[in-house]
Amino acid sequence: MKYIDEFRDGATARRVAGAIAAEAEPDHHYHLMEFCGGHTHAIYRYGVQDLLPPQVRMIHGPGCPVCVLPVGRLDMALSLASRPEVILCSYGDMLRVPGSGGRSLLKARGEGADVRMVYSAADALELARRHPERQVVFFAIGFETTTPPTAVAIRQAHSEDLENFSVLCNHVLTPAAVANILDSPAAREIGSVPIDGFLGPAHVSIVIGTHAYERFAEGYRKPVVISGFEPLDVMQSILMLIRQLNEGRAEVENQYTRAVTRLGNVKAQDLCAEIFEPRSEFEWRGLGVVPDSALQIRKEFGRFDAERRFDLTYAPVGDNRACECGSILRGVLEPTDCKLFGTACTPETPMGSCMVSSEGACAAYYQYGRFRQPVKSATA
Amino acid sequence: MLDDQQALIDLDGVQKEISLELLDDVAVGDYVVVHVGYALGRLDPEEAERTLALLGEAGLEAAR
Secondary structure (H helix, E strand, C coil), X not given: CCCCHHHHCHHHHHHHHHHHHHHCCCCCCEEEEEEEHHHHHHHHHCCHHHHCCCCEEEEEEEECHHHHCCHHHHHHHHHHHCCCCEEEEECHHHHHCCCHHHCCHHHHHHCCCCEEEXXXXXXXXXXXXXXXXXXXXXXXXXXXXXXXXXXXXXXHHHHHCCCCEEEEEEEECHHXXXXXXXXXHHHHHHCCCCCCEEEECCHHHHHHCHHHHHHHHHHHCCCEEECCCCHHHHHHHHHHHHHHHHCCCCCEEECCCCCCCCCCCHHHHHHHXXXXXXXXXXXXXXXXXXXXXXXXXXXXXXXXXXXXHCCCCCCCCCCCCCCCHHHHHCCCXXXXXXXXXCCCECCCCCCCHHHCCCCCHHHHHHHHHCCHHHHHHHHC | CCCCCEEEEEECCEEEEEECCCCCXXXXXXXXXXXXXXXXXXXCHXXXXXXXXXHHHHHHHHHC
């Protein structure tokens, strides 16, 4: 496909790898966090890590919406699904994540709940139009990419006076999570992983623009390069980060210029601001409670807020003790450090959220990286 | 282009109906970045060419 295949060319990738190897100083370390799960997936799918010299290490960030949703929020959706009048719908991966007692929305469906998979928020709206006798709840998750479509659906429901549609809103904010990783002493101390620079997300940045990251370059002196999702984009962005670090620069640079601008998609931002407002605090799996890191539906649109309509309250629930998703999401542990990885926990029978979503680090390791270490040592 | 700010896109041979509600002034033939059924942004062909050219240069520098 045009604008995709050119950015996957293996020969060019090897040449860029040569440039990275030549420019990365042998006695430096380059710990680069790719925030977004889309990048984690690309790095493993295309074997980018194997093209990097040992001093360049990619640390996987928390940018996987399915992964960071805490069990307590999923339990809210499970309790809604158990009500006979409710049709609960969400994106596919969300249905497979285990909640309290290992119960997922798919299991709830097996027990008779009306749970449906949708491709977009518009599909959920259409379900509400077709089933006026039922309460249709859209279990909305995601970063700044899925938030604008949810806003469109709520505005549409408002203009149609749709009485039986509501949203259980779990939309979260990328810059708040980046700031948390840089600020939190826990995240810094536990694994003592110093992060030297960030690979910024592709699609999220189309919406929020590069200016949203300027405070990290200025305030924290960490270089940020916004990167496209294809393997050559990722490699070029890594090279750009290495050059910034070598030259002592900390700037926001944009590798994904074909889609990302400084200001982003202002129309989408305005619409989100009309429908949503910041939530004072929100719990993230792995990061804990992060202030101002999520959105809630404004009072004016409160009738479409499932938390108000069904009088739901959030109760935090601990993760499965053996599951290391939390530490993996902070970049402190790697999936292979978890004793459940690949044994009790696989994509077919996931124990933790990082194994469910294809953007999760565990799923990426399992699909593409499981046999990497042995192969490497055999060729060494 | 379809009614109600909808459009038909070609995804490597697969036809899919998507929404243009988050993006103004899209014309037939444009490339857009689609996420959960909505066009989030436009793809700029000139910038894509420029990035590819830069990628080519990175390779040359290493070869020198």
